[in-house]
Amino acid sequence: MSQVDVNTFLGAYPFRDVGATSPAVLTREMERVGTTAAWVSHLSAIYHQDVDGGNTALYAAAELDGRLRAVPTIDPSRPEWITALDEADRHGVPAVRCDPTLHGLPPVDDGMRELLAACAARDLPVMMAVRLEDLRQRQPADPAADLPPWAVRQLIRSHPGVRLIITHADRDVIEQVHFGSTPQEASRILWDISWVWGPPEDHLELLLATIGDARFTFGTGMPLRLPETSVAKLDLLNLSAASRQQIADGNLATFCLT
């Protein structure tokens, strides 16, 4: 069974040692949990002032291993962001990412709207993380706020062609966005399952019932988080093989073709 992890990282996490984060280690961990391909971003592109170094390393890693698809970071506050977006396009990336709160930006402003419109014009989904680490355990020097649900609602409304892949969202965020959007708006958002609780709270089971399995895709957040977690929560559901495959990679494939 193919399984695509949309939520993985290379590079060093600045606030905690998460072990080796090389492409070789990432692909070894992918194999261990049955992941056949991964969308990968670079932590230094998210946390360094200069995003280019991380993106360059990302493109190099993706060229060396066909299982890795680069999801470069675009910071719309930087003057050359449109050039970076053009370069991403040339590399044939499946999506770009922007995490405004991690760049010290407002989650919604003219820069974000311009970036999303430019991505919509190129038919590129934009990935955004609600958080990379739990607020309870952030290093004190990491003041970044979580991406709020109102921001996701405003961003999806900002352009009719915008498509968002939101990672690290919990049940509350997903419900506030999904049911606070029109069906057409909601259909342009795909959620990864990495931060949704399984039993006994059964948030994932509930969301699959209330929102439908078409809006969810497999993601882990590794190496910051154990990749086994997202596999485990699917294993603990009584999903049909077809439904599991939809979450494993089918919904992502459909979303990318939309």
Next chain:
Amino acid sequence: MLIDVHAHFYQPAGGRPDWVDRNTSRLRAGEQIGITRHVASILGTWGRTSPTYFPSPSDVTSGNDALLALMREHPDRISGYACVNPNYTAHAVAEIERCLAAGMIGIKLAASRRANDPLLDPIGEAARRHRVPVLHHIWQHRRHEWPGQEASDAAELAALAERHPAVPFILAHIGGGGDWTHSLVAIRPVTNILVDLSGSGVDGGMLEACVEAVGAARLLWGCDLTMCTGLAKLRHLEAILSPADLERVRWRNAAGIFPDGSLAA
């Protein structure tokens, strides 16, 4: 065998209308994971008639009674911690005596009073007398006060454990929030503290750091509120531990601190 040393159930006097569904879900997921025994507590009425972490004496009794009922309903699957509020010392000690006599096998301290406070000494003495462990709710490196609880951190638990060296203390949910690296350093020299691996946190490198800090002989597997993370950690441990050490974390270490024979499948 697989022992979940940190489980919770809900009860009819609590505030959740879905309490039966949640309890059923825990047992069903436990069967899927292969849990042979849930060692559980009920924290009063979970906030309905007194705060979850500051339960009134009557709510403490209500929660323990509900857990005893679940133990009678599932004698081969559920064991209990007597949950107490040390601010009501006489009630807490009496509740420990009552619940252990009724078949519970440990004591649960949540966050009603700081772990290093002398008010906890009668609880420690009761644990020693009955040779049962104490599971203590911990905020990993409490940098400031948190609302709704008088949370303790590992350094404060270490102070209590050093005053009661014959009692096994379980540092709750290393993945439950906060800086777990601080906890591992704080408890490393205090050998009567074991680390419960439960909690929703599944940080990369955390399990390896636990093994490195205190060794597999002081680790206990558990889930707490999220069983998918418990299963994930179990699978990760299978990848990083020897078979013998894995058995220790799955159940042998727990069998060594709970009363003899109390965890039999």
